[in-house]
Amino acid sequence: MGQRCASGSANVTKQRDTRTEGSFGFRLDEIDVETSDGGKITSSCVVTPTDGPVGTVATKATRMPKSAQTALQALEKAINQCGTIPAASNNVPAGVSVVTLDQWREYAYDIGISAGTTLRAMQKAFKSAVDILVRQQQVGVWNNQAWITPKP
DSSP, X not given: OOOEEEEEEEXXXXXXXXXXXXXXXXXXXXXXXXXXXXXXXXXXXXXXXXXXXXXXOOOTTTSOOHHHHXXXXXXXXXXXXXXXXXXXXXXXXXXXXXXXXXXXXXXXXXXXXXXXXXXXXXXXXXHHHHHHHHHTTSEEEETTEEEEOOOO
């Protein structure tokens, strides 16, 4: 009883009877609804408001595929082992270490970016993973250089 099932936020844009608009945070808490004569507990979840938006619940579209997770691990490893800090630029954040796309790709292939063993399968998995990581703003890529996006 009392376990947290999930949390998230909702953005209300239209409501039928009340003029409530805006974002609000919530969490789902598990509660015991009833106990049968045999001692079996039936539970459910209730929505509990929170002070502010908690974040969003991961959807299938926002979850990171295994290939993207592997590519991110490969980039971290590549940066730790052979990263350099480039000259000042408007395109690369100041002070971040970068590696070339070729270096990143080599590390990704080495740690198994794809379940497929053909070069084509690995190329496809790497390209897809890079696209996802850039779209999610977890990594940056510019002029054949890649880096992990600094957290604000």
